[in-house]
Amino acid sequence: MFSSDSYAKMFTDMMSEGFIFIDNKGKIQLYNNKAKEIFGITSSQGASHRAGKIEEGDIVIIGDNCLGKDDGNMTPEALGYIGIHDSRIRLGDAIVAVGRYGATKGEKPLPLYKYVNPDYDTNVLELYCSYMGMQISSVIDFKNKNISITVDNEKYVMSYINYIGHIVVIDGRSKELKFYQYHGYTARGEGLYDILTGKRFMAKGENSEMLNVIGKDIFEIHKGGSTIKDFYAAATGADINYENKFEEINGRPTICTLMPVDRDGKRVGAVLKVEDISEIKRVIRQRDEALLNLEQMEKKLKEESGASKFLPEIIGESKEIINVKRLAMKAAKSNSTLLILGESGTGKSMLARAIHNNSKNRNKPFIHVNCGSIPETLLESELFGYEGGAFTGAKTAGKAGMFELAQGGTIFLDEIGEMSPTLQIKLLQVLQDKTFYKVGGSKNIEVDVRIIVATNKNLEEEMIAGRFREDLYYRINVFPIWIPPLRERKEDIYLLVQNMLPDICKRIGCETKRISGEALNILSAYDWPGNVRELENILERAVNLAEGNTILSSHLAIKKGKKEKKRETYDIRPIKDVINDAERRAIEEAIMAYNGDKKAAMRALKMSKTSFYEKLKKYNIE
Numbered sequence: 337m338f339s340s341d342s343y344a345k346m347f348t349d350m351m352s353e354g355f356i357f358i359d360n361k362g363k364i365q366l367y368n369n370k371a372k373e374i375f376g377i378t379s380s381q382g383a384s385h386r387a388g389k390i391e392e393g394d395i396v397i398i399g400d401n402c403l404g405k406d407d408g409n410m411t412p413e414a415l416g417y418i419g420i421h422d423s424r425i426r427l428g429d430a431i432v433a434v435g436r437y438g439a440t441k442g443e444k445p446l447p448l449y450k451y452v453n454p455d456y457d458t459n460v461l462e463l464y465c466s467y468m469g470m471q472i473s474s475v476i477d478f479k480n481k482n483i484s485i486t487v488d489n490e491k492y493v494m495s496y497i498n499y500i501g502h503i504v505v506i507d508g509r510s511k512e513l514k515f516y517q518y519h520g521y522t523a524r525g526e527g528l529y530d531i532l533t534g535k536r537f538m539a540k541g542e543n544s545e546m547l548n549v550i551g552k553d554i555f556e557i558h559k560g561g562s563t564i565k566d567f568y569a570a571a572t573g574a575d576i577n578y579e580n581k582f583e584e585i586n587g588r589p590t591i592c593t594l595m596p597v598d599r600d601g602k603r604v605g606a607v608l609k610v611e612d613i614s615e616i617k618r619v620i621r622q623r624d625e626a627l628l629n630l631e632q633m634e635k636k637l638k639e640e641s642g643a644s645k646f647l648p649e650i651i652g653e654s655k656e657i658i659n660v661k662r663l664a665m666k667a668a669k670s671n672s673t674l675l676i677l678g679e680s681g682t683g684k685s686m687l688a689r690a691i692h693n694n695s696k697n698r699n700k701p702f703i704h705v706n707c708g709s710i711p712e713t714l715l716e717s718e719l720f721g722y723e724g725g726a727f728t729g730a731k732t733a734g735k736a737g738m739f740e741l742a743q744g745g746t747i748f749l750d751e752i753g754e755m756s757p758t759l760q761i762k763l764l765q766v767l768q769d770k771t772f773y774k775v776g777g778s779k780n781i782e783v784d785v786r787i788i789v790a791t792n793k794n795l796e797e798e799m800i801a802g803r804f805r806e807d808l809y810y811r812i813n814v815f816p817i818w819i820p821p822l823r824e825r826k827e828d829i830y831l832l833v834q835n836m837l838p839d840i841c842k843r844i845g846c847e848t849k850r851i852s853g854e855a856l857n858i859l860s861a862y863d864w865p866g867n868v869r870e871l872e873n874i875l876e877r878a879v880n881l882a883e884g885n886t887i888l889s890s891h892l893a894i895k896k897g898k899k900e901k902k903r904e905t906y907d908i909r910p911i912k913d914v915i916n917d918a919e920r921r922a923i924e925e926a927i928m929a930y931n932g933d934k935k936a937a938m939r940a941l942k943m944s945k946t947s948f949y950e951k952l953k954k955y956n957i958e
Contacts, residue, residue, distance in 0.1 A: 352765060354590075354610035358554050358571045360603055367549045374612045375558075375586055376520020377547050383490070384541025385513050389534055392438035393508030395467065399474040399483035399494075400501040400528060401430045407501025408527020417532045419447040429453055432463040432474035436508065437532075457935070457945070470511065474502075485516075492516045497589055501528030516540075522586040523547065523557045561585060563592055563608075570596045571606035582613075582806070589613050591807060613807050623814045624931070626670045647690045650683070651835050652828035656820040660687070663817045668694040673767065675812050676790040678819035681869030684790040685750060687819060692746040697786060700745030703738045708751035716759055722775035739772065739783050746786045752812070753793035753804065760805045767811045787812075822864040822871065829860050832871060837887075840876050849879055851887040862894050920955040923948075927957070 345366060348355040354371030358364050367377075390396070396418045403410050404427040412425040418435030425431065435447030448465050452458060462475040473486045482495040483502040494502045494517055505515040515537050521527055524547055526537050538547060549557050558564045563583040570576040576594060583592045593609040647661050667674050668691045676684045685704065692702045710718055721737030738747055749755075755763065766772050767787065771780050789812050798804035822829070833851055841848045851859075855878075864870055878891040926937035938948040951957075 352768075354608075354612070356554075356567075356608045356610070357597070357605055358567065358608075359605040360572055362554050362568045362571060364549050364552050364554055364557065365605065371610060372549075374588065374590070374610060375523050376518060377523050377549060377557075383492075383513060383516065385515055385539060387537060387539040388514065389536045390437055390505055390515070390531055391508075394437040394514060395470070395506040395508055395511075396433075396435055396437050396532070397472055397474050397485050397487065397504045397506075398431065398433045398502070398528065399476050399485055401476050401478065401483065401496065402499040403427050403429050403431060403501075405499035406496075406522070406527075407499070408521075408529030408531075410501055410527070410529040410532075414529055414532050415449075416441075419443060420449055422449075422451075425451055426453065430456065430461055430476055430478075432461055432476060434463065434465065434467050434472050434474065436468070437505075468508075468511075470506070487513075494519070498584075503528045503531055505531065520547075522559055523549070525556075558586055563594075566594060567606055567608050570594055571603070573603045580805075585610065611807065613810070623672055626672050626815075627666060630666045630669055647687075647694065649690050650687060651832050652825060653831065654825040654827045656825045657828055660817060660819055663815075664691050665694075667691050667815055667817065669696075670815065671786050673812055673814045674786075674788040675814070675816045676788065676819065677816060678790075678792060679821045679867055680792045681867030682819040682821060683868050684792075684819060685748070687817070688746075688748045688750075688788045688790060691788065692748075692786075695746070695786070697745050701742050702745055703742040703747045704750065705738050705747065706750045708754035712756050712759075715755070716762070717775045719759070720762070720772050720774055721777075723777045734774070737774065739766065739785060740781065742785045743783055744785070746788060749787065749789045751791055752789040753791040753795060753798055757803070757805065760808050764805065764808045764811060767808075822867045826860055829871070830856065832868065833859065833875065836872055836875055837879070840872070840879050844876070844879060846879065847885060849882055849885050849887055851878075852889065855887050855889045855892055858889050858892055858894065916955075919951065920957070923951055923955065924957060 345368070348366060348368040349370075351368060351370055354374045355366065355368040356364065356371050357366035371377075398418075400407050400410060403412060403425070412422075412427065412429070415422070415425065415431075415433070418433065418437055419439035419441065420433060420435060421441050429451045431449060431451040433447060433449035433451075435449070436443075436445065439447065445468060448463060448467065450461060450463050452461055459479045460475060460477055462473065464473045466472070470488050471486075472488075473484070475484045475486075477484070481497070482493055483500060484491060484493045485502060485504045486492070487504060487506060490513070492502070492504050494500055502517045503515070504513075504517070506512070507514045515531065517526070517528070518540065524538055525535065531537060554564060554568055561584070563585050566574075566576050575596075577596055579593045581592050581594075583590055585592070589612075591611040591613060595607045595609075596603060597605045597607055647664055650657065650661055650664070652658075664687060674688075674691065676687055678684050689702060689704075692698065705719065707715060717735070717737070719737050719739060721735050721740055724732045724734040749763075762772065766783070770784065771782050773780060795804050795809050795813075799806050799809055833856065837851065838848050859871070859874075866873070874893055875887075877893050878887045881891040882888065922941065923937070926941050927934060930936040930940065934948070934952075938945065941948070943951075
């Protein structure tokens with residue numbers, strides 16, 4: 337249906353998502369460049385080696401974090417190919433090993449290996465040794481999820497999401513590199529077990545031949561799994577289709593869209609669109625590294641006084657607002673995407689501008705865009721600009737968008753939760769590549785901007801409801817700052833009033849007024865659903881009403897005292913449920929406080945290992 341030089345291939349190769357088409361016999365007819373990149377089907381992959389197969393006497397180094405999973409169905413018995421015959425090793429064990437291919441039991445040099453069983457509680461499994469005149473290491477880093485094999489200072493690293501089997505083969509006679517594992521081994525049929533059982537492997541390097549997948553059966557390139565089975569079933573006539581579904585293919589987490597393709601009422605195949613989301617791990621690591629690099633700056637300041645003096649425009653000395661300032665202090669020294677969360681009226685816009693004003697780009701533009709106040713039909717052209725004549729009413733000279741105007745500085749996207757799904761896709765592209773197209777334009781525009789977004793919505797609930805893209809959420813949630821509502825930091829009300837009153841009086845054009853103790857007590861007892869913005873409005877009204885120089889309780893447009901909520905019977909819960917909820921929250925908060933280090937969280941909670949892991953299972957805590 338598609339030829340290699342067809343327009344369809346040209347256009348799909350320009351896509352930012354993987355695109356695969358199979359016919360009604362399950363044969364691959366189109367497999368675009370992005371799909372090849374996602375699944376590792378590329379010709380240039382670092383160090384070079386020729387095609388061939390493993391031979392007797394070759395030196396084999398292995399790192400496998402779970403025997404039997406994503407390693408070509410490796411078995412403990414297959415370790416016998418390199419002289420390891422240990423009945424204690426089971427499926428699911430993690431192992432690092434080095435041995436000689438074809439060695440018999442007891443033959444020297446003996447294989448060297450270490451392994452741990454499935455309930456291991458360790459961050460690293462490592463083997464360092466000298467073997468047949470070479471310095472060799474194999475290290476599984478469970479925390480950072482990568483396996484590193486080093487041979488005489490040449491390092492071969494494989495990262496993973498869940499499981500992986502890594503292998504390096506050295507020619508036993510010449511001591512030269514013969515084979516090393518690389519992403520895409522599932523599609524090439526070069527899993528650890530495949531190599532050990534003598535299957536031929538392809539060459540690597542710039543001049544090597546790319547795996548040609550066109551015309552191959554889809555199950556030959558992707559070894560099963562529910563998504564590939566659905567793909568084949570849809571292509572052969574089944575009524576299966578879905579959009580933006582999270583699936584794992586060849587061990588990689590993806591967002592998939594599956595669509596059957598009919599022609600003249602007859603099923604001719606199916607299309608699978610794939611977006612790779614494994615990059616989230618890299619983004620999170622970058623965030624963690626950015627925070628770590630800023631620790632030196634934080635040490636120069638006293639924990640409380642340093643944070644309270646920073647960002648003087650953010651008023652308050654409560655522990656909640658001090659924590660916001662501490663995070664803002666770090667954010668101002670970073671260029672990571674920033675997500676500001678909080679109810680309406682808490683000061684998200686003020687915080688965004690304050691962070692920009694204290695950043696290295698303080699002399700560059702700060703562009704504030706309220707995504708909720710601009711009609712959806714106009715928001716795209718406002719953000720990205722348009723070319724002359726792009727639509728009816730467009731200026732003939734075109735218009736620069738907000739992203740262009742923010743070049744070198746900061747763009748603040750307020751109320752991002754109001755953005756339509758269509759614009760969310762385009763924003764995701766800007767976050768990924770820092771490039772975009774104007775409306776009606778054909779030129780790819782590059783921008784260097786710091787992106788800050790804010791919302792008063794719960795984006796996780798919006799994702800569940802299908803109104804906000806999960807991949808965009810992970811992109812913007814690199815550095816979150818939550819501003820607490822005023823009712824949770826009432827000790828700041830006095831400072832806020834003292835700072836607001838002179839400005840309000842100056843703006844209105846009257847003498848500065850003070851506030852009575854009774855009026856201040858009423859302000860402190862109120863729940864403030866409108867937060868700081870509501871406080872400012874009430875103070876301005878009181879200044880206008882007060883004829884003298886003192887604001888009294890009668891000038892405040894709020895009820896005296898705190899309004900008590902009536903307790904209903906449905907608020908009462910069984911004590912067991914309350915205790916379970918508190919226990920679950922305590923464990924989750926401890927794990928988050930120690931950045932996912934469960935051992936540290938367990939020690940802090942003073943729980944035994946058995947009890948701790950039973951609770952993780954009971955409450956389904958990842």
